[in-house]
Amino acid sequence: MITKKVKASVLLFSFLFSSLTYSQTIQNKTDKVQENQIHEEQYIPINGIEQWVTIKGNPSKPIILFLHGGPGSPITPYIDVLYKGLEKDFIVVQWDQRGSGRTYGHNNPPEELSPDYLKAHPLTLKQMTNDGVALSKYLLKHLRKQKIILSGTSWGSALGVKIATQSPHLFYAYIGHSQIVNPNFTKERYSKLYKIAEDRKDDDALKILNTIGQPPYSSAKNSGMLYRVIKKYEKANSTPAPENWFILDPAYNNEKDNKDREDGDDYSFVNFVGDEKLGVQSMGASIDMMKDNLDFKIPFYLIQGEEDILTPKDMSKKYFEALKAPKKEYFLLPKAAHGFNQSVVDTQYKIFRSIRTK
Numbered sequence: 001m002i003t004k005k006v007k008a009s010v011l012l013f014s015f016l017f018s019s020l021t022y023s024q025t026i027q028n029k030t031d032k033v034q035e036n037q038i039h040e041e042q043y044i045p046i047n048g049i050e051q052w053v054t055i056k057g058n059p060s061k062p063i064i065l066f067l068h069g070g071p072g073s074p075i076t077p078y079i080d081v082l083y084k085g086l087e088k089d090f091i092v093v094q095w096d097q098r099g100s101g102r103t104y105g106h107n108n109p110p111e112e113l114s115p116d117y118l119k120a121h122p123l124t125l126k127q128m129t130n131d132g133v134a135l136s137k138y139l140l141k142h143l144r145k146q147k148i149i150l151s152g153t154s155w156g157s158a159l160g161v162k163i164a165t166q167s168p169h170l171f172y173a174y175i176g177h178s179q180i181v182n183p184n185f186t187k188e189r190y191s192k193l194y195k196i197a198e199d200r201k202d203d204d205a206l207k208i209l210n211t212i213g214q215p216p217y218s219s220a221k222n223s224g225m226l227y228r229v230i231k232k233y234e235k236a237n238s239t240p241a242p243e244n245w246f247i248l249d250p251a252y253n254n255e256k257d258n259k260d261r262e263d264g265d266d267y268s269f270v271n272f273v274g275d276e277k278l279g280v281q282s283m284g285a286s287i288d289m290m291k292d293n294l295d296f297k298i299p300f301y302l303i304q305g306e307e308d309i310l311t312p313k314d315m316s317k318k319y320f321e322a323l324k325a326p327k328k329e330y331f332l333l334p335k336a337a338h339g340f341n342q343s344v345v346d347t348q349y350k351i352f353r354s355i356r357t358k
Helices: 076-082 101-106 115-120 125-143 155-166 187-199 203-212 220-237 255-273 313-322 342-354
Strands: 038-046 049-057 063-067 091-095 148-153 171-177 300-305 328-333
Touching (some): 049 101, 049 125, 076 091, 101 255, 171 342, 187 203
Parallel strands (some): 063 148
Antiparallel strands (some): 038 049, 049 091
């Protein structure tokens, strides 16, 4: 049993009751769902399990499929604040990936995570890539569209690159935010972080860094402690997101959904970083976009926070310059770090509306 949980929210961007399935088109101006708008929330069978997908927006417009970070941190409970403005011009699709949120909670999770459960239920990048391709094919058929705009954040950016390069014919373009190139923290990057702590005379951070030592780490706990220091410094140097972005939608703010998100965070985090004692292989250890994913058949857009330590600008810029695509653009945002803030979302909106879909 895991008695001391390691949160995926420390890793990346943190922010669901029974299956709810419905589709509405109504004319009541006081209702959230406007005339001629699609509004579907349901579990969809994807590669052997049912996965939670929400579809909202104008059915005559292009699809945007969002891939959340974590890997266990769905943003489904927050989209009416973040992306409501897109629903006039797009169909906005959110997906609680395998091991996350409502998808995790719907597929017979254990009451408490145990080494036996983790070993018997591994997450793999290949499996989740195949899930993303299968979902994309479903959306195109269900919504009668030709292609999709694919957008990935942090962990979702690693997944997005794999999906986009495996099945480029399904997509108009790919947009990566806080793009993962190689998530494996090196000794050089550790030394840079250590120097920041020394320069700031930050005894708390130095204690953590001295305790865990240099990477690589064999335990999820040590990885989580490292990310805690990173998040602290990113927060200090960046403009925060508006506070109302982190208020849960009431439909997702209940005991079951809250537990499913928390447990899915833990489960996915351990699978991402790995843990030798628990017998869990790291998904992140196999990721190196510089070796495997430099050839794009679709336009490629990259949004990079200048203060991002976890996926730093020197790595993303090197990757961006090396990759080949019919069109590519790089957006470096000052006072933005690894997560979302207003400048990140504004840039996403700008890119989505610039993409040719006809």
